[in-house]
Amino acid sequence: MLDVQNLNSFYGRSKAIQDLSIKVLDGAVFAILGRNGVGKTTLLRTILGLTDKCEGSIKLNGTEITGKPTFERARAGVAYVPQGRMIIPDFSIKDNILMGGFASSKGRKIPDLVAELFPYLMENLERPGGVLSGGQQQQLAIARALASDPKLLLLDEPTEGIQPNIVEQIEECITRLNRELKLTIVLVEQNVDFARKAASHFAMIENGTCKVDGKIKALTAKIVSQYMTI
């Protein structure tokens, strides 16, 4: 699905990703782990073409996408749920969801799945996105991503700063999207327990490069303590 080779990515002149390679298989939930500031978010942004400059190769289903503008990557099937959600506060919930539709080849409509997963959003379609709580905004950001009919979903710390009762719902939703929709998911996560539960593969990032990767079973307590404890 996603094949990243020898990736370097820059903000201005500073290199944030160094010679990073990962391979995400079809239908995988791929957890990107590591401490704060090691380049996990930058990796997702680089896959979408949102950094200043990038070298190396990013292939989506065998097609080279480096050098393509962000909107073409989105239309090729990459959907992004960013850190901080980036909901447009004065757009209605409906307009926020439909924004994802600009990347969909099936036209702009709210997918049936969104109605099933997030009934609260469907009951409040005309309310502005800004009045929602953090957890609801996270659901809205996922709904927006789903409206683009994606093949690959990039999730950046989806449970960060969200009330505990919704964390569980969101975790369940991610697992369902993967199992039922066969959606390939790249998940940036700090919560190792959730990564172990949901992910099939992992990559441990430090200093902008991948130190260890493999099946999630290979994620030992030793690796976690070496790369994630402070």
Add this chain to the structure above:
Amino acid sequence: MVHRMANILFIGLSLSSILLLIALGLSITYGAMGVINMAHGELVMIGAYTAVLSGLYLNLNLFLALPLAFLVSAGVGLAVERVIIRQLYGRIIDTLLATWGVAILLQQLIRLEFGLSFFGIHVDGLGPGFQSFPIPAFLSENFDILGFTVQPYRSFIIVLTIALTFLTWFLMYRTSLGTQVRAIMRNPQMAAACGIDVNRISAWTFAYGSGLAGVAGVLLAGFKAVLPNMGESVVVDGFLVVVVGGVGSLFGTLLSAAVLGQINGVFAILTNDIVARAIVFGVVIFLILLRPNGLFGFKSR
């Protein structure tokens, strides 16, 4: 007294209308692209010259000059966007200086009759000097209704502005294109990540705003001298409206154009132009101190 006051307000309203057309274009391009387009006034000027030249050479009247000027100014705007502004996205000071340069260039090209005066070629109706644009007779003769003097040309300006403002509102709030523009205004990166072609939409937005400036130029040509540097003061007024109204807010721009145009019109007649401008600037400074984001601006982009 009532009649005189009504007349003054009416003239103020027609000034507000032209101000609004100019500010609408500035507001959406600044809002959507973060570009301070100093050449916007020159697009107004090009619209005015299009009217003068199309009248002289093609015998076009006001109603045909309006769509033509829209297309000419939109085309020039599109070219400026493609060639210069596109290279400078996200560098607000650089775009300000670059478009200022474009403004001077456009002014000089008109002053030098597209540069042809070097070859001794003179184009009638171009170049410096007062050009006038004849407005159709039925729009130029005032008539009275119940003691109120109706100025048909100024009424036409107001009606056309209302129509174009409605069209802009419709495009921005009721079409998919407008949704994309508004999404880019709020968060360009997220808009791109949602599959919106930010560059292409921005170019169309810029062309549309430039076209509106061209229309404003034709309307101005009906009662003002057409000069190469007529855009200079116009662009300042346009920015005052945008800043007071709030960037990217259609309603804010509308309200602030109405208020500033009226203040200008009323005080210009009661006192004189100089005092009127001083009062306008005073009001603007006060309003910006009170509300730095403008009357209806949303926070940050």
